[in-house]
Amino acid sequence: MTSEVNRWTAARIAGAVASGEVSAVEVAEAHLARIDAVDEKVHAFLHVDAEGALRAARSVDARRAAGEALGPLAGVPLALKDVFATRDMPTTCGSRMLEGWIPPYDATLTRRLKDAGVVTLGKTNMDEFAMGSSTENSAFGPTGNPWDLTRIPGGSGGGSAAALASFQAALAIGTDTGGSIRQPAALTGTVGVKPTYGAVSRYGLVAYSSSLDQGGPCARTVLDAALLHEAIAGHDPMDATSIDAPVPPVVEAARATDIAGVRVGVVRELGGEGYQPGVMRRFGEAVEALRALGAEVTEVSCPSFDSALAAYYLIATSEASSNLARFDAMRYGLRRGDDGERPAEEVMAATRRAGFGPEVKRRIMLGTYALSSGYYDAYYGSAQKVRTLISRDFDAAFARVDVLVSPTSPTTAFPLGERVDDPVAMYLADLCTIPSNMAGNAVMSLPCGLAPEDDLPVGLQIIAPPLADDRLYRVGAVLERALTEQWGRPLLERASPL
Template structure:
């Protein structure tokens, strides 16, 4: 591993801007790192070597011409394979889109390119973002760099693993029920779910449209803030995009201070099912916040106990609608079209061959929940619970500035351990789902290693909608204090691949 792959995104950008390293040199170092370790990790589905080097050369040419560079110009990034990328395959981890090359860029992709960010390639993910372990990818699982026998989280395990294995300093993920934060927690990295509508969903292949949200993944809070600022902002191509200024996330990340802040500890995020080491590290994080000058109070949000059930009615219902477009008639896989079958038969054969088991499970659940006679009992009731959860958040934020909890109930579990137990898999998102249902902002950052297994534990910080800057203010303070206590970033304790 070269020194260039160990740098933060902010440090890398500064070196490029000063001319200490060229963007091409940085890109080549990361491409070499991918070649050296990704056979073990399987973070990437596609490496765009030519595109990455061409983007890096443009940054070097801009600098040579004296043109101003953006704050992340020349910095490499791993892009979750759910964002369309012109001329580059986008599979969403599914066989049904194997080999599909989009003719346009997602808004997130376009903004990255305009900022001079160097996209190295597309990362592995649970098929259509349905999963908590990246085991549901049609192209095989991704491994956790801390322990190659364990999962890197999901659905964005490829992005988190790329960060933790130093294959990229930045990544993009999506969060429908925790798919940015949960992978961040189990790999010792930083992941942020922005306020719903804060980052455009245009060109992001839809799973559950009222829950899906793209966001930044990084190894430090400041790096996440810099990336957040690049990809966020109003987009007229997305009808759910918020037409308002982006919160001052970079300023907050540069000046982390929690003195005088009221922090709420969510009572419902503890108890049975939580690993002892996870709760130990979380308790230490709460004490650290007190030491830093925050006022800590316990908050009860009783409807949070119903969030998991509500989510697994709403998300499958929306997925059954969104995935109806994959009918073998317009794009993607096409099976059985030999002239002897009807269009309906071709569609059925294509979906049978192209969709994996978890996607089929959720489509069937959602179709049932939306069916005549069951809509009010299931989908309608889940939406009422969603309203109760939103109200619990509103009441909590009347008395505190942010909420905190463990990000996940356990550390990374072994690959295959929960493959045949969907309910056990779903419990990995127990703490993260409420923020998706309410649409507010949340972050996960490392708070230490669990004593039982030496694996990373994540601290979740939750802020009101459009108060994303609070995440970075608290996150930066906690990160600095922990790193001062440890004497180094947590990832320095990870085994070297």
């Protein structure tokens, strides 16, 4: 049982705990043992809270023994990206700036996980302050891809995706500012969803770019992602950007068996030259599978997407420059150079030099420049105009189709260290994912096979209009089932064992 439960889906674990087939403590112990066995190689976790996980699991078992009805995810082990406030664990954002900091409160998402009976195993590694596409920018060392430990797991949420792909957790939470849930999902053969912007509370999420950041579910199946989505979504008065609207019926949609008549648009601008041939081959096969399942497939053009990457890196860095100003060595976090005599400005400068890594410093400087007097309209203002054009392109596309599809990433996982000295090459990893963050759409990445060149996972991206998150789950679930039948077994079972 111990060796098998790690490979169970979250839905199966929850059902087994509710029926008494297995206890929540046994499930937690199995996953903690797996972490002990493999995470020294993978480095998915920054902090493991074994005592807290077992305490939460015992609470679930006690509730069941008392005859209480358990929620659909009670007893399921989860890995939490280290960017959400947790009053019982450190929240570091992968940065020396917050090393060892324990918040005095829980994020709304953290609290909702606890209320659902989810067993949080610990906090996962990430690019510092979510700034990166490879999880190599973490101040605490990189994470390896469980398919090949010499390659990246994607970023910024590579730790959460790697924890899933190495069977250390059944569920995980990520955040997505420009693809940080979806790109790691694509590169590790897992499922990742960026809900509609504002659908999941950002209260207690340490901000990178406030108009783009969105927490969301990471899982190994579409149904598991839907169950987690439903648990964390919903209006929160503590978050001014939270949408006061019903959560779409995502779990019902994830149990769909038919997509006949669904109109699917293939985005012309997200593919072709510059994309890895194996990625395009597997993507093309998945599109044909959608057609065979009864979907009406057509090509759609979104011309402004060609400018999305440049506009994104102006908007995101500008907002980062503003948001990270709070790390001033005066209120919390790291403090360097304070001998009792130096002025506050010098202490602040010394702290930021020591606390922020190179990529964070680069983005702060870019954003500060873009917001500076005389350049605001030329850079930040122009980028916001491009953002409007992107939204209009999406509106025009969704007038013709129900969902859009594209590759999630232009390539499979590249080797660790290959792009660390070339920021532009690193930024290009987000080419396909960024437009959806600019417009606030709901988006999912799910596996669509292995690239023939390197036998590594390829992801397919499904995009839906805002507040139509259920469309992702309907199309994703039906395609997932068809591809799994085609492969003969789930894709992750073909990963090299650790």
